[in-house]
Each structure stands twice: as C-alpha cells, then as structure tokens.
Amino acid sequence: MLKSIRTELFIVTVLMVIIPLITCSIFNYYIISRDVGTKMREDSLVFTLSVARNIRSLIDKSYAVAEELSANTDISSFNPANQEMILRQAASRHPQFDLLFVQDIHGWQTANSLGVPGSDRSGRWWYKKFMSLQTPFVSKSYYTTTDNTAVTSIFMPVYSLDGLIGILGADLKLDSIQDLVEQLTIGKGSYTYILDGQGTVVAHPDKNQVAELYNYQTLTRTIQQKDANGIPLRDRYNNHITQEYPISVPEKLHEVVSLALQGESGTAEYQDLSGNDMICAYTAVYLPGNSENWAVITVDNKTTAMATATQIIDKNTWGTAIALIGTILIVYLLSRRITHPILLMDEQIKRITRGQLHKPLAGDFGKNEVGRLAHSFEDMRATLAKVQTEQENMFLSTIRALVMALESKDGYTHSHSVEVAEIATKVAAELGLSQQEQFKIKFAALLHDIGKIGIPDHILNKNGSLSDEEWDTMRQHPTIGAKIISTIPNMEEIAHIIKHHHSRWDGKGYPGGILGENIPLGARIIAVADAFQAMTSDRPYRQALSYQYAIAEIRRCAGNQFDAQIIDAFLKVADQ
Template sequence: MKSIRSELMLVMVLLILIPFILSNLFGYYLISSNFKEKVKGIESDTASAVADSVREFIDKAYCVTQQLANNNDIISFEPDRQKKVILNAIKRYKFFDMFFIQGTDGMQTAKTKGVLGDRSNRWWFKKIMADKKPYVSRSYYSLTGNIAVTSVFVPIYNDGNLVGVIGSDVKLDSLQEIVEKYSDGKGKYIYILDGEGVVIAHPDKKQVSELYNYKTLKKSVLVKDSNGNVLKDEKGNQKKRLQDINVPEKLKEITQKALNGESGVVEYVDNDGEKVISAYKPINLPGNSDCWAVITVHKKSAAMSFVTDVLKNNILMTVFFIIIALIVAYFVSKSITKPIAYMVALMSKAAQGDLTVRSNYKSSNELGKLSESFNKMIKDFTYLVKQIQNTSEEVSSTSNILTTTTQQTNASIEEVAKSVSEVAEGASEQAKDAETGAIAVQKLSKELETMADYINESEEMSNYIDSTNQRGFEAIKILEEKNKDNNEVMKQIVQVVNNLSEKANVIGNIADTITAISEQTNLLALNAAIEAARAGEAGKGFAVVADEVRKLAESTAKSSNDVKDIISTIQNDVELAKETMKISIATVNEQNKAMDYTKQSFNDISDSIQKIVDKIRSINNSLKDVMESRDRVVAVIQNVSAVSEETAAASQEVSAATEEQSAAMDQVSSLAEKLNEMAKKLEEAIKAFKLN
C-alpha cells in the first residue's frame, strides 16, 4: 500500500526535477546552437589566418625571386656575376633551397648548387616560355632535406625582350611549423594543399612524404623488396608506385571548392565515424599561379567540449538539488503524516469495537479539526450503541410472548383444516374421475375426427392418382406412336446412308479414272514437248501448247487426288454413321420393350387404385356411425363431471380459507422466531463494543 509520505516526497521531487530538466535542456539547446556557430566562426578565422600567413610567405619568396630577375648582374647573363648574386641571396634568405638561371634555350648559366644542365625539356620551362608570365609551381618532396619544396619561376627581360628564366626552390618547412602551431593534437589540426591537391604541410608528416593528393585520391609510396629494402630504377632514383587513399566524400568536395577559390565551413563524418567541423579557404598566389588551399579539421566532440562540460555541471547541480529536495520532503511529509498515522491507529481500534478511545492531538489546522470530529463521532456512536442494546432486550422479550401465542392458535386451525380436507378430497376424487372420462372421450373424439379427415384426404388423393394414372396412360400411347414414327425415320436414314456410301464409291472410281487420264495426258504432253524441241523454231508454238496441256493435266491430277481424299473422308464418316445407326436401332428396340412394360405397369396401377378407393369409401361409412355414438357418450360424461366439480369447488374454498389462515399463523410464528433470533444477534453484536 502506498503511503502519503512517499507520495508527498514524489510530488515535491517532481516539482523540482521537472523545471530543472526543462531549463537544462533549453539552456543546452541555446548554448549548443550559439557555440556551434562560434566554433564555425573560429574555424573560419583560423583558416583565414593560416591562408594569410602562407600567402605572405610565398609573396616574400616571389618578391625576392622577382627582384633577382630585375638585377643587372642577372640580366647580363655573365655566369660569374649571376652566381655571385644568387649565392648572396641564398645566404641571406634561409627559406630558399636553391636558385638557378637558364637562357631561352634552356641551358643553365648559373645555380647555387649542383651541375649545370639543359632544362629545355622540363614542363616548368615549357610553361613559362609559352606564357611568359611568372608563377608558383606545384610542390614536390625533397628526399635530401625531407621537406616539401615549391618553385617560383620568373622570366628575365632585357629591354622588353625575354632573355631567360630564373627559378627558386622554396623550402616549405616554415609552413609545417604554421600547421603544427595551429594543431593541438586533441582533435584539431590543419593542413595545406598545393594547386594540384597535394599535401605540402600536415601534422602527420607521412602524408607530406607520400604526397597525399586529395584531388586525385592517390598517394606515392616507395617500392620495397621482400627484405624491406627500397628498390631503385636504372638512374638510381627510388622506385615509387601510386596507391588509393580513402577520404569522406564531403572532404573531397570541399577540397575541390577551395582549389576553385571558394571558402566555407561544413560538418561531415570522417573515416573513423566521428563528426568533424571543417573550414576551407583558398590561398591566392601571385603571378599566373593556381590557388592553394588550407583546410582545418576539428572533431565536433572536442570543439563542443565546453557545452558538454556545462551540461555535466548542470546535471550535477540537478542531482544536488534533488538530494536537498528529498531531505526537505522527508521532514515535511513526516510532520504531515505523523498525526495522520496516529488518527489511523485510533480509527483501527474503534473499528475493532473499542469505543473508549479518544484523540489527544491538538492543533489549529485541519488535522486538529479532524481529531475533534473523531472524538465527537465516538461519543455519539457510544450513545447509539447503548440505545440499541436497550431496544434489543425489549424486542427479545416481546418476540418470546408472540411465539407462544401463535403456536397455540396454529394447533386449532390445523384440526379444522384436517376435517375440511377429508370432505374436499372425496369430492375432488369424484370430479377427477369424471373429468378423466370426459378427457378420454374428448381425446377419442379428436382422434376420430382426425381419422375422418385422413380418410377424406385419402379418398381425394386416390381419385387424383387415378386421374393422373389415366393421363400417364394416354401419354404412353402418344409415346408409343412417336416411337413407331422414329423407327420408320431410322429405317429411312439407314437407306440414305447406304445410298451415300454407294455414291461415294462411284465418285471414287471416277476420280481414279480421271487421275489415270491426267497421268496419261501428262505423259503425252511431255512427249509432245520433246518432239517440239526436236523440231526447233517450227515446233515452238506446239511446245507452248504441249506445256499448257501438261500443266492442265497436272492440275487435273491434283484436283482428282483432292477429290479422292474428300471421298475417302466421306466414306469413313459414312461407315461411322452406319455403326452409329446400328447402335441407335438397338437403342430404339430397347425403348420399344420398355414402352410395353411401362404400359402394362400403368394398367396394373390403375386396377390397384380402384380397389383402394372402394376400401376407403367403406371405411368412411363405418366411421360416420362411430362419430354418432361418440356424441351421445360425451353428453352423459359432461353432466357427471359438472356435478362433481361443483361439489369439489365448494369443499376446496373452505379448505383454502383454512389453509390461508394456517399459513398466516405460520408466517407470524416464523417472523416471531426470526425477530427473537435477530434480537439475540443484536445483543451479541453489541457485546463486541467496549463502552466503559
């Protein structure tokens, strides 16, 4: 059974818990929405800052290379002067890996390290000679320095004429430092792509060394033998092969957008199944260069950790307030339920019959009023029980006197009733016997009437059957005549079928004759054609006639064969018809025999029906005599029964009156006994109450 205390505590806890939960959920939604936008803004700002830093770095390298292209010593194309200038530049600007100069023929004239060579077949040389514009090239990975490198190419002009090209290899290790600066290793990192989509700076340096390409989704890995040694080609270069890389579709999409000059912030699921927030930004390079791109990646769980911490703190605060609410609810409910429990205990004692209990609880609230009302109820109930006790004693005494009186009266009534009952029984027996005789006669009368009805119906039915039999006999005669006609028709059909068979045989013989004539004619036509051919030009006309005769003979032979086939089919059908006619004639003979038997049966039925009709009429006459005797017997029995019933009725009225009086006295006696029992039960019930 639920207690009031637990219900009060539950209500108080819910009153605190529900508002807290709703406010926390609403607050979490607001903070989460706002903070997500703030995180996206931070990611976008970070991407912009990195893009600006990369642009400044490349611009600086570009400007240095362009200044060298405008240097008079470089324009002079005197190798010693050129080399001196570029060596000073390489010492001054540590982020350069090498400078190299070549004429319009592609032959190098100076470089800071290595052997001079012909570069006319290199793609970068062909591009600048075709476009005649400076640009920053795609990157490559330097195996000697283990860093990504890009090149800046600037055309060299002398009085407006293109005289050569200066190139610089720029070390991109400073970009790696920028990337590592903005990557915290806790779910946030940044990487930079060149215009071809190749990674040039990434916290995971393996992606730089293996030239991860987020545009083609390929990477370049070293080819090794079974012992793990790197294989080399015939020129001594390390062998490499391309492998596929797997990136989310959304990342591939934003990479393409950034390289196309677009920027933005998106959410997607990475290869580990975690949600991330990514910002992408293009890096616009000077000259005739492709856009580079910077992409930030921040795990959403790490980015939104502040919101998660706020939610955890709110949950802890909610749990704390629930505990406080439980403690307060416990003491408050205890102060309310304690007096209620006290009153329940008193009521339980009163329910068991102890009317001496009284409540000692005093208060000005509703519980105090309940205590006063309880005391007043017990006092009034005690007075009521005492009154019932006195009344039950008086009822018990009166019911004893009434019981004795009714028993004496009932004995006298029983003696009178016995005498009247004997008279009534005699009259009743006589009336019953008379009534039984009347009932038997009436039943016999009804049976006789029913029998008369059945006999009349049988007579009518016999007449109907006789007339029906006559109609059937006439129908048999008609059927017999029709059957004779059918026999004649069958004979005629047999004759016709036999004639048809003979005619078909004659036609078949004629067709055979025609076929023979056609074959002979065909043979004569063939001989005529041969003779016409021998005659030459003189026999051509005769040959045509012979050919036509031959065709006619063939056609006649074919038609004759068709006729023979048809005649054969007709002959088969005629034979089948003959067999069928034989079966039909046999069936007709059987029908004739059945017809004769049916005719004889109808004659026998007609004789039997006539005999039945005569017997029914004889029974009907005898039954009329019995009905007349029945009416006289019924009249006598009805007179005897009427006198007996009047005598029995008078006796029964006296007996009924006596029985009613006796029954009334029995009822009074029974009620007196019940009243006495109830008075005793009431006294026993009152004893259960403790009054003093």
C-alpha cells in the same frame, strides 16, 4: 529485501528531483549548443581566413625575393660565377629557400646556390610549363633532385633588352609553411592543412602526407621509386620516377576541397573515416603571378568543440544540481544508516558459511535494536570460531600422533612431509585458494605418506633399488593412508587427496583410473611439492639433486605428469 528498500527510497527521490533537471538541461543544451555551434563555425572560418592571409604573406615575401633576383643584372648577365655568388648570398639571407637556380632558355642550368655543376633541365615538367606560359607562377608540390624532399617552387622570367633569356627558380621549403601551420594550431581536436593548386598537401600535422604528396583532388598519394640501395630512380630528363596509390577521403571533404580550390570560402560538416563528426572551414589562397589557387582547410572534432556548450550548461545548472544532490545524499545516508548494519551481518553470515569464522564484525552499530542484534551475532561468531579452533587443534593432535607413529618406522618421511606441507601451502596461496582450503591441503600434505606405516621396514628403508614386486608393495601406501585417515570423522576429503597424491595428469599414476581435473586439486598440488622435495633431499640410495635440475625436471613434466597450472604457481613460489 534490505537492498530493495534502500533502492526504492533512493529511486523515488531521484525521480522527483532529476526529471525536472533533465528536462531543463535538454532544453538549455539545444539552445546553447545551437548558438555555440554557429559561433564556433564563424570563428573557425575567421581563423582559416587568417591562416590564408599568413600563407599569402609568406609566399608574397618569397615571391618578391625571387622577383628581385630575376631583375638583378648579375643574374641577367649570365656569367655563371656572378650568378652563383648572388644566389649563394640570397640563400644565406633567406633560409626558407631550399635551392635557388638559373636556367637559360634552352633548359641548361647555369648556376645554383649549392655551387654544383649545371645540367640540362629541358625535360623537367616545370621548364616545359614555364616556356609555354612565359609568366611567373608558383608551382605544385614535387620532389627535388637535390635531397629528394617535397618543395614548391617560384619561377620568374629573366629578361634582357632582347627579351626572355632565362628562368630563375626558387625552391621553397615546405617546412617553412609547415612551421607556420603548427604555430597557428588553435587547440586540441583542431588542426589546419594546406593544399596546393592541384590538391596536393603542402602542410599537414601528419607530415607523412606531405612527404608522400597526398592529393585530395585525385585521391592519390605519390611514392618515389627506389633501387635496391634506396636511391630514388629518375628518367632520362632527371624527373623522379614515382608510383601513385589510392587514398580514401570522405566524399563531403572531397567536395569541400574542390570548392576551396575554385576560390570559395565557407564551412561544412562531415564524418571522417573513423565515424567521428567533424566541422571544417575552408578558403582559397590567391597566389601571385599566373598561379593556381591554394586551399586552407581547418578541421575541428565536433564532439570536442561542443564540449564548450556542455561546460556552459554545467555552469548554468550547477547551483540547482548542488541542492538536488544534497537532497539525494541525505535520503541515501538515512537509508544506509537503517540498512547498512544488517547488510554487514548478511555478509558475515556468508563468510561464516564459507568457514571464515575468525574475522570480527567491524563497525559501530550503536545501542538500538539493530546494534544489540549485531553484538549478539558477534558473540555467536566468536563462539563458532572457538569451536573451529578446538577442532583444528584436535586434528593437529591426531596428525602429530600419526606422524610420530610413522617417524618410528621412517625418520626421513617426517621431515619430508613437513617440507612438502610448507611448499604445498604456499602454492595453494599463490593459486588464490581460501584459508579453509589451504588448511585442508596442509593437513593432507603432512599425512600424504602416512600409508607407509603399512609398508614393511625392509622395503621402506632399503638402500638399493626396489624390485618390481617391492615397487608394487610400495605403491600401495596412498591407498593404505587413505583408508587410515577415512576412519577419522570429517576427514573424508583429506583421505581422498592422500589417495591420489601419486595420480598423474596423463592418467599413468597410481592408483589408476583417474586423470586430469578429476584428480583432486589438493592432490595435484601435493604431487608437485612431493616430487620437488624428494629430488632435492638426500635419500638412502642417492644424494640430493641440484635445485636447478629439480626445477628443470618439474618444468619438463608439466602437462603429462603434473597439472601445468599448478607448475606455473609452483615456479612463482620457487622464484620467491
């Protein structure tokens, strides 16, 4: 009732001030998000065109180097030593190249920038393409034979007065393009990637796509085949042997790639494979020579990008929101001031119902009617707590009398019970039981062997092993103890715990007929504490066992003799 009064006051006020704000915010969001979305797409396309110009500039510079080398007289002389010297010098001046090399028109490599011996390249795909076109071009991405990395190459004709006499090749590291793309990344949720003329990834934030030649046109990725030693396999023409695997690309993105490779520019929206709304801008990169167009794709997460629109709306509505929030806060504080003290007393009543009498009612309740009620309530709690303390002291006195009676027969049992009570209380706390439950378990643990009062002294204090008949007598002590304690008022639950502290989880304990969770929780806790203390104490018929042995034995009996959950809590206590 009290919470509903506060809630009603709060809701009425909120509805009066929030509905106009929401209506205004929705309208503003529509207008601003539309304008921001348009501006964002325009900016993304401008950025993408800028990236394309930078890529073209990088390719043009490398193209110019290759063109200059192909016209060098030391290259066209086809003196291998002179060619190698020129290629090595050029490679050192232009680190974007992975390899520079010269082929004759028959496909034999006469020199390269690494200085390795030449070989027959007439079977390579790029050689066949060049001899067919006999014009310069920038190639698709492919794996090199030198270090098995992905590159794109520039191929130039080498002429003499007699005509075409060879080919100059320049393997351009894709790392240089990758670095350029990473430098031009425009922010969180946005990235750019480059595709060659056949749709193969040249640069991408996910470098694995570059390494595996992801193709957004054929929707495949290409993996080099390797032998058992991890060495790439090649055919008789030294081409890499590869295997293609399918990849998944959103249909709309597939269309965008085709448009870009055909020379178009623009923007589009699509959902990625995770269901995220994406905005992309695309354009072509027109490469020199007889080369296919490349494509630049810039992708923005629409939700992240539209956060700008949300920020603008927040700024526009901030002043109004402060005033409205202030009004709501005042109403809330007023309703809280009226109902909070009574709610605190309601919580205190619940704690008292659970037997938690020793926590005072905290707070300044003033001197009004509610305050006077709170002070009277606190006086009542203090009186109940005093009565509870007196009852606990009475129980303790009863326990002391019983323990003294038992001690007169068996001095070991007294110290044993005190240590079992200490262990059991710690395990109960580790299990998160309430103070009241811990108190009951402590009582039961102190009295768990009280039934030994009814066991004859010659059995109780016997130095050797007990006979079967004597064991039958000894097994009566839990039942005897329960009968003794049950005669004390309000001790029925403790008596039940004492009766079953030798019951086993698997039902093989005594007295029989009870197993598993039907055994009182306190009895299951005391069973573990009792066994551990007994094993680590000197007995009339043996010396104390080691701590390590006792722990191992307790672990071994989890799930059959003992509750495994209790064992887990006990082991944590033991580790501490």
